[in-house]
Amino acid sequence: MKIAANQVVALAYELSIMNDTDEWQMVETVGEDQPMYFIQGMSGLPESFEDKINGLAVGESFDFTLSPEEGYGDYDMEAVAELPIDIFKVDGEVQEDMLQVGNMIPMTNEDGHRLMGQVVEVNREFVLMDFNHPLAGRKMHFKGSVINVRPATAEELDHGHVHGEGGVEH
Numbered sequence: 030m031k032i033a034a035n036q037v038v039a040l041a042y043e044l045s046i047m048n049d050t051d052e053w054q055m056v057e058t059v060g061e062d063q064p065m066y067f068i069q070g071m072s073g074l075p076e077s078f079e080d081k082i083n084g085l086a087v088g089e090s091f092d093f094t095l096s097p098e099e100g101y102g103d104y105d106m107e108a109v110a111e112l113p114i115d116i117f118k119v120d121g122e123v124q125e126d127m128l129q130v131g132n133m134i135p136m137t138n139e140d141g142h143r144l145m146g147q148v149v150e151v152n153r154e155f156v157l158m159d160f161n162h163p164l165a166g167r168k169m170h171f172k173g174s175v176i177n178v179r180p181a182t183a184e185e186l187d188h189g190h191v192h193g194e195g196g197v198e199h
């Protein structure tokens with residue numbers, strides 16, 4: 030079985046990113062015992078990532094680099110915003126646990142879209158939040174192998190995610 034659209038794919042991989050001093054730095058390891066599962070074509074991963082692994086069979090390996098343009102896009106300075114600390118208050122209290130620098134916080138924008146923001150800085154009046162994808166502006170290197178490929182069920186395609194092993198239980 031080969032990776033194609035609407036197949037459930039399980040991958041083991043190592044992800045390295047090019048850091049600010051132009052050195053490769055490993056940031057994620059997904060082992061063969063606990064692979065990443067997704068539906069090809071609706072993975073939420075960059076399209077270029079899906080293109081690179083398309084057609085690979087179980088047991089085959091991959092080793093490729095994605096530019097920021099092929100990955101999560103360039104880092105956007107305009108996606109960094111100062112928000113009044115009041116919007117983070119619950120019952121008039123600042124949630125200290127939540128507002129730790131580096132924390133990812135789910136938020137809703139003016140259009141009602143949900144997005145994750147990372148706390149960059151906190152002072153008495155404002156919270157500086159970064160809404161860029163954590164891998165925006167990064168060159169990414171993936172190396173790994175295909176652990177399993179199977180056709181997605183009609184229900185999985187309908188829900189847009191994997192059920193059962195490595196997927197959503199509901």
Ligand SMILES: [Zn+2]
Binds near residue numbers: 185188190192197199
């Ligand atoms: Zn579901």
